[in-house]
Amino acid sequence: MFTSTLLNWFALNGRDLPWRHTRDPYAIWLSEIILQQTRIQQGMDYWLRFMKRWPRVEDLAAATEDEVLKEWQGLGYYSRARNLHTAAQQVLKLGGFPTTLEGLLSLKGVGDYTAAAIGSIAFGLPVAVVDGNVYRVLARHYGIDTPINTTQGKHLFTELAQSLLPSDRPAEFNQAMMDFGAIQCTPTSPKCVVCPLQESCEALRMGRIDDLPIKEKKLTIKTRNLTYVYIRCKGKTAIRRRPAGDIWQGLWEPYNAGIRHEEVGTFSSAEPMRNCTLVCRNVKHVLTHRILLADFYLLEADTFPTLPDEYIWVDENDLDQYAVPRLIEILLERLPR
Secondary structure (H helix, E strand, O other): OHHHHHHHHHHHHOOOOHHHHOOOHHHHHHHHHHOOOOOHHHHHHHHHHHHHHOOOHHHHHHOOHHHHHHHHOOOOOOHHHHHHHHHHHHHHHHOOOOOOHHHHHOOOOOOHHHHHHHHHHHHOOOOOOOOHHHHHHHHHHHOOOOOOOOHHHHHHHHHHHHHHOOOOOHHHHHHHHHHHHHHHOOOOOOOHHHOOOHHHOHHHHHOOOOOOOOOOOOOOOEEEEEEEEEEEEOOEEEEEEOOOOOOOOOOEEEEEOOOOHHHOHHHOOOHHHHHOEEEEEEEEEEOOOEEEEEEEEEEEOOOOOOOOOOEEEEEHHHHHHOOOOHHHHHHHHOOOO
């Protein structure tokens, strides 16, 4: 009953999305990577831009990492963009997209959910997707209180979703589960009154809609303070590329006053801060695991100050050619011209 009711609902209420009008694994893969941690409304524009600029996986593989990061700017979680570029090059070497679940999982940045989505939609593989929407729908409908972020919970929900999936219609079922969770069985204020599954929903019967699904609290949010200085000298400014192993790896930033103070010459003490103009203070930027609070200063210099070797001088007018984290983009928008 659950599966047939869900598919009937999807036939009437499924979202009309451009990547659902193709079986091209590249277009589907691209949509899945972009929509990780991103709402469809925002991700749609990025998908369209990527598809216009790089319509084939071969085109994306031939791009530079800087070009990909720049096109990705504003989406956050930049490891997705780096993995996207690496995976495109993997596909090129393989001669095309893998058509098995194991092959898809070998691609950089492709986990169980993404592999199941690509495999079922592009190649008809009978594999159920399990994401936040699926956890929520199944936990509520079947009244499951096993925490979804435990090993036991992941196995339980994966097996349940797989048991419900019709082997002849895996793509429809998976897309129906995604849409049902996004439209009908939403995190808050779900549409229970008009839900086609209301008669069999355990959470509704027990009055536990707001309680399920259950997630163990493990995440500790930390606050980090940052100080940036925009150095303006003879029409140029100094930036550096964030190093490997960093959440903003490969992206660029202005002078970070918290890095190697002893090597920064005129920046080695509080003295230069008297020559700086405060642009803004405590600009808040929230990430998954931490909260960033940034102070931003402007230093207008007549001579180029000595900076660490990783900094380069670029024309201010060319700065928009360099991909920067969203926080830096916000700071630069406040910079006086």
